Amino acid sequence: MTTDNFIHFSIDDVWRSFRxxxxxxxxxxxxxxxxxxxxxxxxxxxxxxxxxxxxxxxxYLISEIPEKxxxxxxDNKDWLRFGFHSKSKLSFREDSGYKAGYELVxxxxxxxxxxxxxxxxxxxxFCSAEQKAFLYDEGIKTIFYPDDDCLKYDKNDLFLDxxxxxxxxxxxxxxxxxxxxxxxxxxxEYVSVFxxxxxxxxxxxxxxxxxEIYKKxxxxxx
Numbered sequence: 104m105t106t107d108n109f110i111h112f113s114i115d116d117v118w119r120s121f122r123x124x125x126x127x128x129x130x131x132x133x134x135x136x137x138x139x140x141x142x143x144x145x146x147x148x149x150x151x152x153x154x155x156x157x158x159x160x161x162x163y164l165i166s167e168i169p170e171k172x173x174x175x176x177x178d179n180k181d182w183l184r185f186g187f188h189s190k191s192k193l194s195f196r197e198d199s200g201y202k203a204g205y206e207l208v209x210x211x212x213x214x215x216x217x218x219x220x221x222x223x224x225x226x227x228x229f230c231s232a233e234q235k236a237f238l239y240d241e242g243i244k245t246i247f248y249p250d251d252d253c254l255k256y257d258k259n260d261l262f263l264d265x266x267x268x269x270x271x272x273x274x275x276x277x278x279x280x281x282x283x284x285x286x287x288x289x290x291x292e293y294v295s296v297f298x299x300x301x302x303x304x305x306x307x308x309x310x311x312x313x314x315e316i317y318k319k320x321x322x323x324x325x
Contacts, residue, residue: 108292108320110322111153112152112324113224113247114298115300118156121156128169137303148315149324153184153222157189180217180219182324186219186223187205188223190205196227223243224247224297244268247269247295277302287316289316
């Protein structure tokens with residue numbers, strides 16, 4: 104079964120795996136549970152995934168990732184992509200230093216030859232008109248916004264502001280009590296699904312159920 108329906112799957116708050124890699128120097132990033140599992144799902148379901156990075160957390164900068172893993176990222180950039188999430192744990196809208204955080208993430212992505220994206224989910228969702236103008240000038244085309252009926256989404260779960268497409272996020276994995284076609288919105292042409300790095304291991308069975316549903320329904324991964 105083939106349709107024109109699409110799923111965007113992403114993981115927010117990514118930095119812990121980078122710190123582990125930097126501190127422990129595994130042979131490959133795919134030795135980690137997170138990346139190893141994503142690779143298995145890529146092979147099994149055709150998964151493509153975007154990981155949204157926090158630039159600075161606790162005692163770690165995202166730019167510290169060793170260049171010895173550059174080939175892991177480069178060889179898998181067609182399905183394993185990275186983008187900016189925030190400078191720190193502070194919400195994006197409240198962070199006056201967001202430009203420095205964005206530039207640190209982007210320079211790391213370039214340095215490591217990672218897969219890139221022009222679609223972001225920002226920490227705590229929202230951003231100001233000034234921040235939107237900055238992102239637009241940086242080549243960002245779409246930002247994910249929350250599943251909130253108070254926002255001015257059209258019938259396609261979109262609205263346009265400051266030149267940016269704002270797309271509704273339908274599925275927040277750890278908040279989903281039911282994993283079935285109805286709650287996965289397989290009647291939609293485009294579904295955004297996400298989780299967080301910090302809870303990935305406890306959510307991976309639910310994620311695999313989701314992937315099976317979308318695969319069976321003929322969705323293509325973005």
